[in-house]
Amino acid sequence: MKKISSKKLIVLFLVLAMALTTFTACGKTNSNEDVKQNEEVVEEKENKVQYPMEVEDQFGNKVTIENEPKTIVSLAPSHTEILFSLGLGDKIAGVTEYCDYPEEAKSKEKVGSFTGVNIERIIELDPDIVFQFGPGDEEVNAKIRDAGIVLLCYEPDSIDEVMNLIQSIGTVTNTEDEATKVVDDMKAKKDEIVNKVKDEEKVKVFYEIWNDPLMAAGPGSFMDELMTLAGGENIASDAEGEYPQFDMEQLIERNPDVYLGAKDSEEKTVESIKERPGFENINAVKNNRVYLLDPNIVSRPGPRIIDALELVAKSIHPDAFK
The missing domain is CATH 3.40.50.1980 (Nitrogenase molybdenum iron protein domain)
Structure with missing residues (x-):
C-alpha cells in the first residue's frame, strides 16, 4: 500500500475539519432559524386580535375594549348560543331565563327574564362585556355603561347578518378562528339544503x-x-x-x-x-x-x-x- 505523506495527512485533516465545521454551523443556523420562525408564528397567533380595540355595534354605539374579555353576560338566547358555539361557555357569568341551549346554558346564573333585566346583579358580576339583543332600554343601557361595563347591541335580520355577527363576536372575544369554523360549517350546510330543493x-x-x-x-x-x-x-x-x-x-x-x-x-x-x-x-x-x-x-x-x-x-x- 502506498504511504501518505505527513503533509498530505495534515491537509486532509484540515479539509475534513472545515467541512465538519461548515456542516455544524449550517445545522445550527437552520435550527436557530426554525426556532425563530416558530416563535414568530406563535407571536403572530397570539397577536392576531389586538387590544385595545375600537368597536361599533349594530346601533352605532362605539366602545373601546381594553383587553380580551374574561367575563361575559348575554341578554338573549341567540347571543348565548353564539358564545357557546365559540367555546366561550366558561366565560359566561349570566344569561336570561330563556337561554336554554346548549344544556350548559341552563346552569348559568339568570340575570334577565320576561319582566326585565336585573341590573344590580349584572353590576355585581362585573362582566367585561354585555351582549344585548336589539337597542335595549336606554335607562338600562345607561346604568350598565355608567358602571364601566362595555355594552354591545345586535339584532341580525338575515342569515348573512347572523354570520357577520358571529365573526364580529369572534373578533371581540379573540376567537376568530372558532368563528370562521362556525360560519364555514353554516355556509356548507346552507348550500347543501338549497341545492336539494x-x-x-x-x-x-x-x-x-x-x-x-x-x-x-x-x-x-x-x-x-x-x-x-x-x-x-x-x-x-x-x-x-x-x-x-x-x-x-x-x-x-x-x-x-x-x-x-x-x-x-x-x-x-x-x-x-x-x-x-x-x-x-x-x-x-x-x-x-x-x-x-x-x-x-x-x-x-x-x-x-x-x-x-x-x-x-x-x-x-x-x-x-x-
Missing part, C-alpha cells in the same frame, strides 16, 4: 306569527328568507311590514299548500289550527300539510338558524330529503 317546483307557503289577530311572516323577515331559500313561495311576500296582519279572506284566496307556525304554546296544535273557522277551505288543511316547528330553533338568529332552514325545507319539500 333548487330544482323543486315552488310551493305556496304561509307562516303564522300569531293567530289572534292572524299575523304573517312578511317581506324582510327571517322566515320570509328561510321559506324562499327552502323552495317556497311566501304568500305574504307583498304585505306591508315584516310581521303584518293577514285577514282570513286573503288567506283563503291565496290558498297556501303548506301552513307553518311555531309550537309556542300548549294550546296551539295542528288539530286546533285545522279546526279554525274557514281553514277547511285551505289546501294545506285539506292535504294535511300543517306543521308546527320548534320555536327555539326557528325564532333564534344564531348558529342554529341553518337548522331552522332545514326544518322549513323538509316541511315544504319532504321528498327532497328522503
